[in-house]
Amino acid sequence: MGMASKSIKTLLVAVFSIFLLLFSANSFASDAPVGGAEKHEASSFDPAKLIMEHIMDAHEFHFATIGEKHISIPLPVILYSPERGLTMFNYSKFNHGHDVYQGYKSAEGHIIAVNEVGEHDTTITVYDMSLTRNVIQMFIALILLCLLMIGVANKYKRNGAKVAPSGFQNAVEPVITFVRDEVGKPNLGHAYEKFMPYLLTVFFFILINNLMGLIPGSANVTGNIAFTIVLGVISFFVILFSTNRHFWAHIFNPPVPGFVKPILVPVEFLGIFTKPFALIVRLFANMVAGHIVITCFVMLIFIFGAMSKVAGWGFAPVSMAFTIFIYFIEILVAFIQAFIFTNLTAVFIGQSMEGAHHDEAHH
């Protein structure tokens, strides 16, 4: 009786902490101990570490570890250091982080330069240009995207415009017309045609990587800050290049009383940078959060399993139900985030060209 009430209490604590964890995404990053699991052998099973491993980039596709054997696909490592030049080898040379190879060592997934005695050599800068699992998966996704889209385009060319679409063409066409009619035209007016290739590329670039990231065992490409930074910076430049003098006049000489200008001008100027920054963080946070939630629900089984086998098995169906539910939401989110990124980019481009419309209206 005493034993049973204690395990129920532990279970409640575990569930409570997991839910707190879900509602405050920050607690993951700060490696907060997962309440219930921490009490039982934290060394053998660390969910926070596993989750981070899942969502972070890596030099190998790691599927499972059975005993001492790792089931993984090691990927090419490409390193450049101004002192040592270009180095290329396979990640398997590190023997899962145990060995030093060509003066480099893998520490917690990061490749660092080491000196003769095997200590971290901070004098040498290393640029890790490796084809990590994010890079490889992104390449696969993009090759797939190019093949699919060029295939569809060829079908259009072959059949001409008058033939009704068929097959995959039918699936792609409404998406393309959606991006054109709901994103391009309303935000960019009659200048939309110039931006369509960019908007479509961004949309499908994000979408296919979002969807590929949902395959179990795959990498979390769109939930990586580097990926979203690149897209955000490209958006930033596209927005910047489509600005006109009205846009800049509005920023540096806003139509407000003189004494407000010193406040408003920095705010407006900052706005140029906050827009793409918001794009970067939004996509990153949404995708990473989805992956964390899904892995959390799977982890729950093992957290309970660590407490008692019965609890683990018992919680498995509940956990699976939640995981499947979140998975469906994530499929939706994959589309929504691609749409939001594209739509907001179009909105910002539209804002930066806004004066032009007024101009044309006057002439």
Place this chain on the structure above:
Amino acid sequence: MELLNPGVGLLVWTLLAFLVVFFLLKSFAWKPILASLKERETGIADAIASADKVKAEMAALKNENEAMMARAREERAVMIKEAKETADKMVSDAKDKAKSEYDRIVAEAQSAIMQQKNAALTDVKNQVGTLVIEVAEKVLSRELSNKGDQENYIKQLAEAVKLN
């Protein structure tokens, strides 16, 4: 914060991949697809516009036909009326002509009769004259002895005079 620390490699590879994919898809996918979609849309719009035009033309044609039919009907009525009038006129003309002919013939006949009657009367008068002269001759040539005989004789002579 490991999570917020972007990897240089992924940055470079993503940028490279995006640019390659952008230019590839721009020229080989988006351009033909958007062009086809536009072509199809304008084609459909044109087809609808021309269908509307044809419909309007059909309606105009129908109206025209109806107007033409109405006009034809009117014309037919007019023609029938005219024909009837012509026919009536012809009949009345014929009647008039016949009557005038008849009048003329009658008039001619009457004048001929009158002429002949006059001629006959003239003839009778002449004959009566001659007869009177003859009778007078005979009476004169016979002696007027007997009054009775004379009267008988005149009677005899008068009887001999036959007025045709």
